[in-house]
Amino acid sequence: MTIRTIPTQPFTDQKPGTSGLRKRVPVFQQAHYLENFVQSIFDSISAPANATLVLGGDGRYYNREAIQVILKMAAANGFGRVLVGKGGILSTPAASCVIRKHKTYGGIILSASHNPGGPEGDFGIKYNVTNGGPAPEKVTEAIFARSKQISEYRILEAADISLDSLGVSDLGGMQVEVIDPVTDYADLMASLFDFAAIRDLLAGGFRIKFDAMHAVTGPYAREILERQLNAPAGSVMNAEPLPDFGNGHPDPNLTYAHELVDIVYGENAPDFGAASDGDGDRNMILGKGFFVTPSDSLAILAANATLVPGYKNGLAGIARSMPTSAAADRVAQALGIPCYETPTGWKFFGNLMDAGKVTLCGEESFGTGSDHVREKDGLWAVLFWLNILAARKQSVEAIVYEHWAKYGRNVYSRHDYEGLPTDAANGVMKHLHGSFANLQGQTLGNYKVLFCDDFSYIDPVDGSISTGQGVRIGFTDGSRIVFRLSGTGTEGATLRIYLEAFEPDVAKHPLDAQAALSELIGIALQISELRTRTGREQPTVIT
Ligand code: VG1
Ligand code: CO
Numbered sequence: 001m002t003i004r005t006i007p008t009q010p011f012t013d014q015k016p017g018t019s020g021l022r023k024r025v026p027v028f029q030q031a032h033y034l035e036n037f038v039q040s041i042f043d044s045i046s047a048p049a050n051a052t053l054v055l056g057g058d059g060r061y062y063n064r065e066a067i068q069v070i071l072k073m074a075a076a077n078g079f080g081r082v083l084v085g086k087g088g089i090l091s092t093p094a095a096s097c098v099i100r101k102h103k104t105y106g107g108i109i110l111s112a113s114h115n116p117g118g119p120e121g122d123f124g125i126k127y128n129v130t131n132g133g134p135a136p137e138k139v140t141e142a143i144f145a146r147s148k149q150i151s152e153y154r155i156l157e158a159a160d161i162s163l164d165s166l167g168v169s170d171l172g173g174m175q176v177e178v179i180d181p182v183t184d185y186a187d188l189m190a191s192l193f194d195f196a197a198i199r200d201l202l203a204g205g206f207r208i209k210f211d212a213m214h215a216v217t218g219p220y221a222r223e224i225l226e227r228q229l230n231a232p233a234g235s236v237m238n239a240e241p242l243p244d245f246g247n248g249h250p251d252p253n254l255t256y257a258h259e260l261v262d263i264v265y266g267e268n269a270p271d272f273g274a275a276s277d278g279d280g281d282r283n284m285i286l287g288k289g290f291f292v293t294p295s296d297s298l299a300i301l302a303a304n305a306t307l308v309p310g311y312k313n314g315l316a317g318i319a320r321s322m323p324t325s326a327a328a329d330r331v332a333q334a335l336g337i338p339c340y341e342t343p344t345g346w347k348f349f350g351n352l353m354d355a356g357k358v359t360l361c362g363e364e365s366f367g368t369g370s371d372h373v374r375e376k377d378g379l380w381a382v383l384f385w386l387n388i389l390a391a392r393k394q395s396v397e398a399i400v401y402e403h404w405a406k407y408g409r410n411v412y413s414r415h416d417y418e419g420l421p422t423d424a425a426n427g428v429m430k431h432l433h434g435s436f437a438n439l440q441g442q443t444l445g446n447y448k449v450l451f452c453d454d455f456s457y458i459d460p461v462d463g464s465i466s467t468g469q470g471v472r473i474g475f476t477d478g479s480r481i482v483f484r485l486s487g488t489g490t491e492g493a494t495l496r497i498y499l500e501a502f503e504p505d506v507a508k509h510p511l512d513a514q515a516a517l518s519e520l521i522g523i524a525l526q527i528s529e530l531r532t533r534t535g536r537e538q539p540t541v542i543t
Helices: 033-044 063-076 092-101 137-147 183-192 195-203 217-228 258-264 294-303 327-335 350-354 378-392 396-407 422-439 518-528 530-534
Strands: 002-007 021-024 052-057 081-089 106-110 122-128 152-157 167-171 174-179 208-211 272-276 283-287 290-292 318-321 339-342 360-363 367-370 409-420 447-454 471-475 480-485 493-503
Touching (some): 002 063, 033 122, 063 167, 063 174, 081 092, 092 106, 122 137, 183 378, 217 378, 272 378, 290 294, 294 360, 294 396, 327 339, 327 396, 367 378, 409 422, 409 530, 422 518, 518 530
Parallel strands (some): 052 081
Antiparallel strands (some): 002 152, 021 122, 447 471, 471 480
8 A cells, every 4th residue: 555645736715614614515525625624634733653533524425435535644644543433423522522532632523513414515624632622723723824835645545444344444554443433422421411310200201302303413312312211212303314414404493403393392292302413512402392592501501510410519610602691601600600701612612621610611502511522512411401300300491480580581592694795794794893983882772882892812721812703792781782704604604693681580581582682683783784785684594
């Protein structure tokens, strides 16, 4: 077997976004495109000779082909061993778990998460570092810088490796070990949660429905929920991972997980519903005819953490991304623990967890997790909820209402405008930046502007600074509007508007979030000039 050095030209667009490099499949299929990026990773991470790498993906279209290329490039770049999930499968949290458990140098995860898959869909690749978490910005910036300079890559000339049976094979002197993608992860879950209590809950007739959305979580959910916790067969739906996710959009929210939503809002609904995304790191939590916002979910997990064996000694602290509601802050305050506010994306939580400053982290975008791994973790959140439900023996809805009664409610919504012309979206952000001086102190209807700024973050552990993380307009009553451009899309631009108001008065619950936020929504549209600048009347997705 010979190692080939292939001359190449740089691509200019290999800048990793919020979570790795995401492009349409045909972009990745261009000659040298994937190889350039992989070589740029290897050139930037200074792995020692014979290092071990973890490799796997969410099973989407192009996963298998990419894995073969990466294996041959790893062999040609001096890696000693690669742990690859059987069939090329590893969910994002499972990959993080395997990196940590087997103390590997790092890992490559192939996923475009919740973005649709298939020949015309999206593909993605990201590098995770030794702690199991997404590469921090200094690493992703180094990879991007390298991708603009690259002139050659190395690849082994060899036949493809079989990914479908467990075991070790040799690839040009490098060991390729095909591992069961579920075992290590399932063991970790069993060590954190009271499986016996959850089994009793389910045996007592508490009914659950988990929608894997034909994405990577299917095999994990089947093993843990149906086999280990004895949920009746069929409790996990759409459990077969498919390269095009059954033509679906594997994003667990009220819009895209409508099949599940119809079930939990329908007749004879189960007591608990949940869904996960393409790569298994997101979660949506539902009760019987009831939706739990991700920001509330984080706060409720934090408030109830000591009911769960893995967290019985309490939490060191909580972290949430800036656009996530302040519901978790109220719990942190009550518990007397710190709450950190970070930019969007899981890579900002890693340092805080490594330093022991936080135990739970969350984002409004259906992401929750803890220091058990260094990624957000969909099934973990589902098990956390089931453990709380088993301990409290109340409905999801009752738990949420009690939480609001105790802490007040941060009424919250996100409006996404997807697929906007990039210029128009940039124009909106530029206009907002130019309005700061004018907005300061202004009264808009019932709201008075307290501050407006562009969020920046100084990492309290390593002092690194991240600027331009989203425009915030805060009002004197604690309400807030945030504008941010997405860093995960592949087509045009996606503008997100995050809206939050605080309602302490329990007598006003339940209230409809959209109605309660309607004045803020109007203000957001007015000050951003979004409708005139983009020609869009309505958001694409409301969560
Ligand atoms: C989105 C979410 C963000 C999340 C990121 C990756 O990013 O808003 O909270 O961390 O996706 O999640 P953006 O830049 O599009 O807003 V995943 O499950 O797509 O890896
Ligand atoms: Co994801």
